[in-house]
Amino acid sequence: MACYSIYFAKGYTHMIARMVSLGLAALVAASPPVSAADYDIDTKGAHASINFRIPHLGFSWLVGRFDTFSGTFSYDEKNPSAAKVAVEIDAASINSNHAERDKHLRAVDFLDVAQFPKATFVSTSVTPDGAGKAKIVGDFTLRGVTKPITIDAVFVGGGDDPWGGYRQGFAGKTKLVLADFGILKELGPASKDVELDLHVEGIRK
Amino acid sequence: MVIRDTRERYGAVSRVLHWSMALAVFALFGLGWWMVGLDYYSPYYRSAPDLHRSVGLLVLFVLGLRIAWRLVNVKPDGDDLTPTERRASRIVHVAFYPLLVILMVSGYFISTADGRAIDVFGWFSVPALVVAPRLEDAAGLVHEWTAYAVMALAGLHSAAALKHRFWDSGATHRRMW
Known part of the structure; x- marks a missing residue:
């Protein structure tokens, strides 16, 4: 038997x-022959997040994120320097796990979301180091101010997902000077900059 | 000293409620106005809003007592008012109650929108009843504009009271004094 x-x-x-x-x-x-493919950032499944952290008094880190955003990127494994990325963030979706503080962060002292509802990032150049890391330079618009920023990006992984799709994932870090974007509210000497911690998984269109 | 309200004038309970609330509401407006502009490193950055929330919730409680007391007492009527004055006075007096309720409840919603309770002077805490995304923003707008409306109404009310005090010879202004 x-x-x-x-x-x-x-x-x-x-x-x-x-x-x-x-x-x-x-x-x-x-x-088709392998070439740049377009990806939608998987915000629907929340396999992407835009997190920020800023020192509180210099004693600890205050961590928060933007709950709502969307974006796309194009990426070619054979030619990563041709990659492009564009992200649009709903500024009012800022979430630091404290409603009263979030209300203040949306107000004129900080993001002024009534006047500037969107923050955007559009890449202008991608410089890979050949070992899975890259400098992504692009124009970041926050509170109506557009400045070039550089994101230190790292390729995390990619390939077929278990459900018939094809994905690529990256992580990135950058740092913004609040005053550069017109955020002048004084939070103390340790809290002039905010760090962004980015996680992006894209699904091939 | 008469406790209850009569046809002629307000009793002791109404007068204490009226003047304590008048004082508290003006003080809360000034405190609120001042505290939202405080520097992050101000020593009052945390204590001023704590005081505002605590006093505000106590005023909401007192307002409940006041409405109940109003309902079980007769209303003094101003014999020396013209029909127009009487109508205007009725509108202003009646408008105060819902506006004050909206003012204080909206303030409560700002601080409890994410489920946090409000601590009242460390004596007790009032839990959140409604938790909703962005509730703090909607409640904040309502709180701000209702506060201006209450101040405008209080200005009108005070002007009318002073008019009866200095222009008219009647007893109207003394009913609450």
Whole structure:
């Protein structure tokens, strides 16, 4: 009995292997040559986040994030320097896990979201180091002020996902001087800059 | 000293409620105005809003007592008022109650929008009842504009009281004095 089921399973596996190899051959034949692909940042599944942190009095870090944003990037494994990324952030979606503080952060002292509802990032150049890291330079617009910023990005991973899609994921860090973007509210000598901690997973369109 | 209100004048309870609330509401307006402009390193940056919240919630409680007391007492009527004055006075007096309720409840919603309770002088804490995203923003707008409306109404009310005090010879202004 046991012997019979092993034999049966072997035959079955063989059949599946043939079907898969045929299917792969068809897929490869149908695929366009490898080139830059466009990706939607997976905000729907929340496999992307825009986090910030700023020192509180110099004693600890206050951590928060923007809950709502959307974006796309194009990426070619063979030619990462041609990559492009564009992100639009709903400034009012700032969330530091404290409603009263978030209300203040949306007000004129900080983001002034009534006047400047969107923050955006559009890359202008990507310089890979050849070892999975890159400098992404781009124009960042916050509170109506546009300045070039540099994001230190690292390729985390990519490939087929278990549900029929194809994904690429990156992480990035950058630092902003609040005063550069017209945020002049005095938070103390330790709290002039805010660090952004970015995690982006894209699904190929 | 008469405790309850009569046809002629307000009793002791109404007068204490009226003047303590008048004082508290003006003080809360000034405190609120001042505290939102405080520097982050001001020693009052935390204590001023704490005081504002605590006093505000106590005023809300006192307002509840006042409305209840109003409902179980007769209303003094101003015999020396013209029909127009009487109508205007009725509108202003009646408008105060919902505006004050909205003012204090909206303030409560700002601080409790994320589920945090409000601590009243460390004596007790009032838990959040409604937790909703961006509730603090909507409540903040309502709180600000209702505060201006209450101040405008209080200005009108004071001007009318002073008019009865200095222009008219009647007893109207003394009903609450």
